[in-house]
Amino acid sequence: MLFPLTPSWVVVALSLYVSTSLAYVPLSSINRNSSGRYVPHEYIVEMDSVSGLAGKRAYTGRTVHDEVYHHMRKRGILFDVNNEFDTPEILVGASVKIESADDITRVTEIPGVKAVRPVLSIPRPQIFGAYTVNDPKDPRLPPNPLSTHLMTGVDKLHAQGILGEGIKIGIIDTGIDYKHPALGGAMGPGHKVIGGYDFCGDAYTGKNTAVPDNDPLDTCAGHGTHVAGIIGADPGNPFGISGAAYKASIAAYRIFGCKGSTSDDLIVQSLIRGYNDGMDILTLSLGGVDGWTEGTGSVVASRIAEQGRVVTIAAGNDGAQGSWYTSSPGNGLSVMSIGSIDNVVIPVQNVTVIGVDHMPIPYLQALPFNVTGDLPVYATSNDTVVKNDACDPLPATTPDLSGYVVVVHRGTCPFTQKLANAAKKGAKTFLIYNSDDGEFAGIEVGNYTAALISAQDGKFLVNQFAAGVPIKLNFPAVGGAHNLDDPKGGLVSAFSSYGPTYDMFFKPAFSAPGGNILSTVPVSKGSYAVQSGTSMATPFAAGAAALILQAKGKSKDLSRSLRDLFQTTAVAVSSAKPEGSLFQTVSQQGAGLMQVDRALNTKTFISPGQLMLNDTAHFEAYHTITVKNTGSESVTYSVSHVAAGTAQSMQAGSIFASTGPVELTNASARVTIIPTSLTVSPGSERRVSVYFEPPQGVDESRLPVFSGFIKIESPAETLKVTYLGASGNLKKRVVLDNTDTFFGPGASLPLMLDFLGLQVQDDAQQVNYSMTGINIPSIVYRLAFGTPEVRIDLCDKNVNLKPTIVKRSWLSWLWGDDTTDVNTIGPLQETNYVPRNSAEPEQEKNGYNTFVFNGTFANKTRVENGEYRILLRALKVTGNSKNSSDYESWLSPIFGVNYTGPF
Numbered sequence: 058m059l060f061p062l063t064p065s066w067v068v069v070a071l072s073l074y075v076s077t078s079l080a081y082v083p084l085s086s087i088n089r090n091s092s093g094r095y096v097p098h099e100y101i102v103e104m105d106s107v108s109g110l111a112g113k114r115a116y117t118g119r120t121v122h123d124e125v126y127h128h129m130r131k132r133g134i135l136f137d138v139n140n141e142f143d144t145p146e147i148l149v150g151a152s153v154k155i156e157s158a159d160d161i162t163r164v165t166e167i168p169g170v171k172a173v174r175p176v177l178s179i180p181r182p183q184i185f186g187a188y189t190v191n192d193p194k195d196p197r198l199p200p201n202p203l204s205t206h207l208m209t210g211v212d213k214l215h216a217q218g219i220l221g222e223g224i225k226i227g228i229i230d231t232g233i234d235y236k237h238p239a240l241g242g243a244m245g246p247g248h249k250v251i252g253g254y255d256f257c258g259d260a261y262t263g264k265n266t267a268v269p270d271n272d273p274l275d276t277c278a279g280h281g282t283h284v285a286g287i288i289g290a291d292p293g294n295p296f297g298i299s300g301a302a303y304k305a306s307i308a309a310y311r312i313f314g315c316k317g318s319t320s321d322d323l324i325v326q327s328l329i330r331g332y333n334d335g336m337d338i339l340t341l342s343l344g345g346v347d348g349w350t351e352g353t354g355s356v357v358a359s360r361i362a363e364q365g366r367v368v369t370i371a372a373g374n375d376g377a378q379g380s381w382y383t384s385s386p387g388n389g390l391s392v393m394s395i396g397s398i399d400n401v402v403i404p405v406q407n408v409t410v411i412g413v414d415h416m417p418i419p420y421l422q423a424l425p426f427n428v429t430g431d432l433p434v435y436a437t438s439n440d441t442v443v444k445n446d447a448c449d450p451l452p453a454t455t456p457d458l459s460g461y462v463v464v465v466h467r468g469t470c471p472f473t474q475k476l477a478n479a480a481k482k483g484a485k486t487f488l489i490y491n492s493d494d495g496e497f498a499g500i501e502v503g504n505y506t507a508a509l510i511s512a513q514d515g516k517f518l519v520n521q522f523a524a525g526v527p528i529k530l531n532f533p534a535v536g537g538a539h540n541l542d543d544p545k546g547g548l549v550s551a552f553s554s555y556g557p558t559y560d561m562f563f564k565p566a567f568s569a570p571g572g573n574i575l576s577t578v579p580v581s582k583g584s585y586a587v588q589s590g591t592s593m594a595t596p597f598a599a600g601a602a603a604l605i606l607q608a609k610g611k612s613k614d615l616s617r618s619l620r621d622l623f624q625t626t627a628v629a630v631s632s633a634k635p636e637g638s639l640f641q642t643v644s645q646q647g648a649g650l651m652q653v654d655r656a657l658n659t660k661t662f663i664s665p666g667q668l669m670l671n672d673t674a675h676f677e678a679y680h681t682i683t684v685k686n687t688g689s690e691s692v693t694y695s696v697s698h699v700a701a702g703t704a705q706s707m708q709a710g711s712i713f714a715s716t717g718p719v720e721l722t723n724a725s726a727r728v729t730i731i732p733t734s735l736t737v738s739p740g741s742e743r744r745v746s747v748y749f750e751p752p753q754g755v756d757e758s759r760l761p762v763f764s765g766f767i768k769i770e771s772p773a774e775t776l777k778v779t780y781l782g783a784s785g786n787l788k789k790r791v792v793l794d795n796t797d798t799f800f801g802p803g804a805s806l807p808l809m810l811d812f813l814g815l816q817v818q819d820d821a822q823q824v825n826y827s828m829t830g831i832n833i834p835s836i837v838y839r840l841a842f843g844t845p846e847v848r849i850d851l852c853d854k855n856v857n858l859k860p861t862i863v864k865r866s867w868l869s870w871l872w873g874d875d876t877t878d879v880n881t882i883g884p885l886q887e888t889n890y891v892p893r894n895s896a897e898p899e900q901e902k903n904g905y906n907t908f909v910f911n912g913t914f915a916n917k918t919r920v921e922n923g924e925y926r927i928l929l930r931a932l933k934v935t936g937n938s939k940n941s942s943d944y945e946s947w948l949s950p951i952f953g954v955n956y957t958g959p960f
């Protein structure tokens with residue numbers, strides 16, 4: 058499932074779920090539809106290019122596409138072609154609708170077919186926790202709008218006049234409001250937005266037919282416009298912001314309609330379009346939980362990067378879910394997956410306190426509230442500890458609140474519910490004060506005049522009110538702009554997703570500023586807003602890449618080496634503010650915060666930028682680093698090891714991943730470096746050998762992900778190579794959740810539900826299903842870890858098999874003792890490269906999976922009436938799909954298929 062990459066829902070979810078102990082999810086809440094990561098029946102069939110085909114058989118003069126279709130028809134396969142791809146170095150093939158899943162194997166056997174991949178569904182990027190500022194002409198600007206440029210050295214390139222001129226950047230998103238004055242005001246040659254394409258149309262929801270046109274204007278979403286401003290906002294705007302590469306040319310590729318999701322199909326189409334349009338850089342602030350490198354979008358994006366284009370893609374906003382959870386297509390092997398660093402400042406406005414001597418109170422809003430006069434304070438509760446403040450309707454004794462600033466405590470229910478309750482009493486102006494552990498970041502307040510203030514300031518106001526002090530507040534229209542130092546500024550944003558991938562690929566690559574970013578939104582949506590997400594970090598990295606391409610002169614080789622260059626020149630980021638804190642795990646920060654001036658100016662080129670040590674069962678202990686001196690003098694480098702914190706990626710005594718922020722320990726790898734000092738003459742290169750031993754004395758049941766840096770220092774500069782490995786054997790991780798942690802005592806997973814949604818405990822409770830309407834069985838399962846393959850098969854009720862997951866009460870029917878050569882009747886469903894589930898209670902947030910058996914095999918042939926079991930199997934990571942002992946398995950209780958309807 059792919060998710061939007063503006064994360065404040067994560068913050069909201071945290072405030073909702075963290076304080077209370079996690080309640081069990083009631084089985085009755087399960088929505089009985091099979092979980093769908095994929096667009097039903099849609100596949101991308103990859104074909105050999107003509108040259109590949111010619112080797113196999115005489116070429117008939119038909120296109121390779123026609124040739125393949127011809128064979129599909131000949132085999133009686135029913136299909137419709139949606140789109141064709143014909144870019145030999147990236148993808149030759151077609152996205153097709155294939156009626157029967159069982160035909161897929163037959164399609165893969167057709168000569169000329171290289172691969173058939175299902176089309177992933179990708180939910181739209183949503184905007185959460187944004188705060189919009191309504192008046193672009195307002196003369197009062199928050200100072201220091203360029204803090205993100207200062208954090209990354211972009212200011213130094215701007216000072217040299219390097220602004221991205223001559224570089225083309227394709228933005229694949231919700232479109233761009235190119236009419237925005239800071240984005241050039243128009244689209245076409247000679248403008249900032251030189252062109253683009255709308256692949257879907259406003260009405261596209263990801264489930265209906267896309268209606269493309271030539272106009273990618275972003276009117277109804279806003280996400281793509283925010284992304285565009287981070288790259289391209291022209292200076293001289295009311296807020297004093299400017300894009301990282303505001304002289305670059307931009308193309309807008311729109312793949313989201315006004316509502317709903319999109320698909321891998323449109324991602325692939327837009328990537329290939331951008332490639333063929335000659336974009337130097339393609340940037341995608343989108344993606345969804347995956348943890349694998351194999352999705353179509355990931356594969357195509359990676360091939361484009363290998364062809365010498367820069368591809369930047371968001372790492373994801375699922376930091377709260379912990380390790381092994383980065384998004385695709387950012388997981389593509391050769392792309393740059395971008396993590397987020399919090400901005401060092403938070404732009405706010407101050408409200409003036411009248412009646413008592415007190416400092417102004419900052420409220421989280423970039424432009425002042427349009428509220429005049431001195432207003433008295435009204436607190437909806439005098440108790441500053443209460444959590445559910447104003448979650449219920451206010452008492453009848455409440456006065457008319459229209460003349461007050463209403464002060465409400467954060468907690469328990471959505472902000473808009475609190476505001477609506479106060480608004481029913483006439484309230485118009487609101488300040489919500491933070492809880493002690495709440496994050497000071499954008500909150501969702503709908504269209505109310507409401508903003509967040511600190512816990513401390515809120516308690517002060519409430520205590521004054523409760524003491525009967527006649528305190529008033531004034532929202533100055535002028536002079537209230539202020540920048541708070543973000544106490545977590547410069548650290549990795551809490552929402553930024555943790556890698557690595559399940560098979561130990563290095564994700565994210567590095568990080569860029571993405572927390573609290575002021576940029577453009579469509580004029581119809583207020584023109585400017587502050588938003589947070591790896592969605593914001595990703596275009597920053599794209600803009601930075603444009604500066605380097607311009608300054609050094611663009612070439613395929615430079616583009617291919619850019620990830621190494623950004624990684625080796627990035628600065629490692631701490632896990633916390635106090636001096637001496639452990640460095641944050643590389644699995645969340647990647648190689649650290651990018652430093653664009655260092656990437657431009659370094660005379661030392663080091664490759665590779667990242668070392669992947671794999672797990673200890675497949676440990677890659679030896680690595681070679683090449684140090685190249687392009688300067689005009691000999692340089693002596695000293696090489697040393699600096700460890701980062703080791704992430705306890707799994708919970709203690711549990712099969713589940715740790716939630717974020719993931720606990721760190723100081724266990725560290727032992728590293729032998731030869732030589733530790735080397736002199737490299739001008740224009741030449743030398744090698745350094747590095748030998749790793751995993752940390753000693755760690756608890757492998759926590760699957761510790763250890764990481765760090767090989768520091769390469771000269772008197773003039775410090776560079777590094779970043780490494781990452783895991784202590785433990787990935788193949789030993791439990792994949793299928795076999796606990797009752799999620800659904801509560803008695804509801805051990807996996808489980809079968811009857812037609813009322815009640816759990817079928819065992820064979821004694823056999824249910825015979827009529828297989829019509831909802832009178833069908835469903836299987837509910839969760840994945841504690843990713844799996845390369847989930848298979849669901851129908852078996853005879855007497856199948857001779859001992860599954861790996863066994864309930865005591867079922868032992869009576871277990872007489873088999875291994876899973877080799879399982880005699881199944883036929884496949885019901887097979888899914889590849891499935892991510893683990895989240896700790897969220899909802900299926901839409903990847904909390905659990907369901908499979909609904911509607912009475913047909915995967916090939917849609919109806920199953921005969923009879924008594925059966927359903928066999929669920931999941932392959933272990935690094936397991937061999939041919940070896941049945943590498944699967945975990947579960948057998949359902951016996952059930953009857955008692956279909957009586959017409960055939």
Ligand SMILES: *[C@@H]1O[C@H](CO)[C@@H](O)[C@H](O)[C@H]1NC(C)=O
Nearest residue numbers: 407416417418536537538539
């Ligand atoms: C805003 O409030 C903060 C905190 O009280 C104060 O330090 C700062 O000087 C104020 N700035 C302005 C412009 O009022």
Ligand SMILES: *[C@@H]1O[C@H](CO)[C@@H](O)[C@H](O)[C@H]1NC(C)=O
Nearest residue numbers: 191192193195426427428429
């Ligand atoms: C502020 O509010 C007043 C009165 O409601 C309105 O006339 C004015 O246009 C508003 N100003 C802005 C900048 O929205």
Ligand SMILES: *[C@@H]1O[C@H](CO)[C@@H](O)[C@H](O)[C@H]1NC(C)=O
Nearest residue numbers: 473480485502503504505506
């Ligand atoms: C705020 O939004 C609600 C729901 O979208 C709408 O009913 C209401 O009229 C809006 N209020 C204002 C003042 O725009």
Ligand SMILES: *[C@@H]1O[C@H](CO)[C@@H](O)[C@H](O)[C@H]1NC(C)=O
Nearest residue numbers: 437438439522523524525526
């Ligand atoms: C809160 O304090 C104010 C001022 O002392 C008082 O008028 C009000 O009744 C108090 N509210 C409650 C619920 O006690």
Ligand SMILES: *[C@@H]1O[C@H](CO)[C@@H](O)[C@H](O)[C@H]1NC(C)=O
Nearest residue numbers: 560561562669671672675935
């Ligand atoms: C780690 O080892 C497994 C098993 O050999 C392999 O499939 C995987 O690709 C390796 N990962 C990396 C990053 O090399």
Ligand SMILES: *[C@@H]1O[C@H](CO)[C@@H](O)[C@H](O)[C@H]1NC(C)=O
Nearest residue numbers: 159882883884914916917918
């Ligand atoms: C569909 O699959 C079932 C189970 O594998 C098999 O028995 C049946 O022959 C298949 N039907 C067709 C039309 O291929």
Ligand SMILES: *[C@@H]1O[C@H](CO)[C@@H](O)[C@H](O)[C@H]1NC(C)=O
Nearest residue numbers: 097156910911912913917919
């Ligand atoms: C069962 O589900 C499959 C896949 O969604 C669908 O194609 C088929 O028509 C359904 N069959 C019945 C009998 O509902």
Ligand SMILES: *[C@@H]1O[C@H](CO)[C@@H](O)[C@H](O)[C@H]1NC(C)=O
Nearest residue numbers: 825826922923924953954955
């Ligand atoms: C359902 O089918 C089973 C086995 O085919 C049969 O024994 C049973 O009587 C049937 N039950 C109903 C309610 O039709």
